[in-house]
Amino acid sequence: MKERKREEVKLILSRKWYKVELYGLPFKSNIVVSFGICNCFRQLSSSGDAKKFDFTDLTRPHTWYPNARRKKRKIFLHVGPTNSGKTHQALKQLETSSSGIYCGPLRLLAWEVAKRLNKANVPCNLITGQEREEVDGAKHKAVTVEMADVTYNYDCAVIDEIQMLGCKTRGFSFTRALLGISANELHLCGDPAAVPLIEEILKVTDDDVKVQHYDRLSPLIPLKVPLGSFSNIRTGDCIVTFSRQEIYRLKKQIEAGKKHLCSVVYGSLPPETRTRQATRFNDAESDFDVLVASDAIGMGLNLNISRIIFSKLEKFDGMETRELTVPEIKQIAGRAGRYGSKFPVGEVTCLDAEDLPLLHSSLNSPSPILERAGLFPSFDLLLMYSRLHPKHSLYQILEHFAENAKLSANYFIANCEEMLKVAAVIDELPLELDDKYLFCMSPVDVDDYISSQGLTQFAHNYSQHGIVRLKEIFTPGTLKVPKTHTALKELESIHKVLDLYVWLSFRLEDSFPDRELASSQKSICSLLIEEFLERLGWQKPKSRKLSRYSAFNSLLSAEMRQHL
Numbered sequence: 001m002k003e004r005k006r007e008e009v010k011l012i013l014s015r016k017w018y019k020v021e022l023y024g025l026p027f028k029s030n031i032v033v034s035f036g037i038c039n040c041f042r043q044l045s046s047s048g049d050a051k052k053f054d055f056t057d058l059t060r061p062h063t064w065y066p067n068a069r070r071k072k073r074k075i076f077l078h079v080g081p082t083n084s085g086k087t088h089q090a091l092k093q094l095e096t097s098s099s100g101i102y103c104g105p106l107r108l109l110a111w112e113v114a115k116r117l118n119k120a121n122v123p124c125n126l127i128t129g130q131e132r133e134e135v136d137g138a139k140h141k142a143v144t145v146e147m148a149d150v151t152y153n154y155d156c157a158v159i160d161e162i163q164m165l166g167c168k169t170r171g172f173s174f175t176r177a178l179l180g181i182s183a184n185e186l187h188l189c190g191d192p193a194a195v196p197l198i199e200e201i202l203k204v205t206d207d208d209v210k211v212q213h214y215d216r217l218s219p220l221i222p223l224k225v226p227l228g229s230f231s232n233i234r235t236g237d238c239i240v241t242f243s244r245q246e247i248y249r250l251k252k253q254i255e256a257g258k259k260h261l262c263s264v265v266y267g268s269l270p271p272e273t274r275t276r277q278a279t280r281f282n283d284a285e286s287d288f289d290v291l292v293a294s295d296a297i298g299m300g301l302n303l304n305i306s307r308i309i310f311s312k313l314e315k316f317d318g319m320e321t322r323e324l325t326v327p328e329i330k331q332i333a334g335r336a337g338r339y340g341s342k343f344p345v346g347e348v349t350c351l352d353a354e355d356l357p358l359l360h361s362s363l364n365s366p367s368p369i370l371e372r373a374g375l376f377p378s379f380d381l382l383l384m385y386s387r388l389h390p391k392h393s394l395y396q397i398l399e400h401f402a403e404n405a406k407l408s409a410n411y412f413i414a415n416c417e418e419m420l421k422v423a424a425v426i427d428e429l430p431l432e433l434d435d436k437y438l439f440c441m442s443p444v445d446v447d448d449y450i451s452s453q454g455l456t457q458f459a460h461n462y463s464q465h466g467i468v469r470l471k472e473i474f475t476p477g478t479l480k481v482p483k484t485h486t487a488l489k490e491l492e493s494i495h496k497v498l499d500l501y502v503w504l505s506f507r508l509e510d511s512f513p514d515r516e517l518a519s520s521q522k523s524i525c526s527l528l529i530e531e532f533l534e535r536l537g538w539q540k541p542k543s544r545k546l547s548r549y550s551a552f553n554s555l556l557s558a559e560m561r562q563h564l
Ligand SMILES: Nc1ncnc2c1ncn2[C@@H]1O[C@H](COP(=O)(O)OP(=O)(O)OP(=O)(O)O)[C@@H](O)[C@H]1O
Pocket: 081, 082, 083, 084, 085, 086, 087, 088, 089, 189, 217, 299, 300, 301, 302, 334, 338, 339, 340
């Protein structure tokens, strides 16, 4: 904390103490302006040149992180195909370090790493947008990349799936972690396609960069024959498809054969439900021996999958239906035959023969070389810009940056469509810029009606009363075991709203005081969803194992039952 204090620069703007940083930290009146930018603004203000300064000039993002620039970091790039031990090797370094941070793209990966370190007697905190699990004496933490803290000094840091820096929407958070984390050693794990870009980006940071190449630890065999019929499904299979409707259709179809029971994993299931579904599939004792999943399984996770079967090689990406890319196909296929699992040799095929040529050619192709990394202005810059353009709404500011940002050849400006959609609504409310920005950065699913209504209601109540009580929004009666798919979808959305409340409660603690209630309702929600999945399954006669796995019965506490 002391260390951070030294880095903090308090900036008085319009008689209000503004301390500015990004997402993770307790926000409101506790934000920290990055040293370089703040200094620059002060100099500009005193010389009267602020108006001439081009805040949209983002050509030198490495200078935004003076803390990291003071170090000559040893950077290790662990690159290779899936299942080659990249993350394992980096985590071994993390485990032996005196302090450290793991940054992953998924909550499930952060959970997995925190569990692994704690099991190895390295106390490790878990920090995601919606979780803070602190362990006594911890000097290590596992976080989702957006939560990476660039004001601490670490002995060792790991950024997993670093090729995600090319992601249109989230890439900028990986870039921020890459440029901003201050660590003696920084381990980057990912696809070799990211190497030239990372080397190029790091030319200006004066770090030491070493590349280590890895080979697959166990074979992955692309099959020459398609699955053909569902009667060919066997234990350890994972069918991959891309819509929740299809997931349930395939589950039903496979279970109709009365030989297998299917766990399901897809993006809009609560993460804890996804983990329990995956754990149940991983457990050799369980009757749920087949997995039907979306690409939500596609990154870094270790599952007991013997064979991946693509039901289709195209997906709807929110805008259009398109073919899966080479990296997507390789990532998903790479879940089969994980080293050290029950199925050390993996196989991959498709449902239909006509998809096989594309599958084979994709698995044999290298991923296209990444050319640019995502970048987005920090809140500091948006704030400075808004001081000079006080009449601009957040929407106009974001749009201005998105359209006019000047970038070097290594970067692209992040797609902020989702943020703009939120800004358009939030700008109507009498809120300060930092609050508006916070709501824009929140993990709301704007395409989900209930989720976006939840956000609007939270922001509205917050702007009107300064406090948002959960009780006024959800009554216990809202939560019931769903009977239809529509009701299931609704419950998934309600879970998202509760998750959003928890996220906000970590940043606006006084104004969102019902975190505990939100968390317990979230648990109820995911258990109700699991109960729905349980009831959906074909019940093996007199199966004892099945009742053992009834999430509802085993996990629902008496206190939770009271809410129903
Ligand atoms: N040297 C090792 N000893 C024991 N287990 C290992 C070793 N290396 C890797 N593993 C295990 O093999 C599995 C795959 O390793 P890991 O997750 O590190 O692969 P990866 O290259 O990061 O894959 P992905 O690209 O899919 O993230 C993990 O379960 C890991 O614990």
